Amino acid sequence: MGKVLGVGGVFFKAEDPKAVCDWYSRVLGFDMSQGSFTSWPHPANGYTVWSAFAASTDYFKPSAAPFMVNLVVEDLASLLEQVRDAGVEPIGEDYADQTGKFAWLIDPAGVKVELWEPPKE
Secondary structure, rough: OOOOOOOOOOOOOOHHHHHHHHHHHHHHOOOOOOOOOOOOOOOOOOOOOOOOOOOOOOOOOOOOOEEEEEEEOOHHHHHHHHHOOOOOOOEEEEEEEOEEEEEEEOOOOOEEEEEEOOOOO
């Protein structure tokens, strides 16, 4: 019997896909050399989460999008310096608990991006 191994990608519509791709390249260092997408091998640390939230959740705010993107990162503090150097201010307060460290951004398409550094194993 087949089974799901994890999330294979995040796909979304944008009014200006090139501008969104340029933003992810400039702010988060995505390699967009292949055009309108990038890919990575699955990280050695962390896991992929699939979760349905109640329609009334405020967790995706201030985004009006009905979804949020979570990115597994390494060295969140350094990445946040890079983000700020690119002229982007994270939203809300950084957060940490037993599942790791978190910070959030809003991309040019209005999508909330959650940056997650898993705890070291």
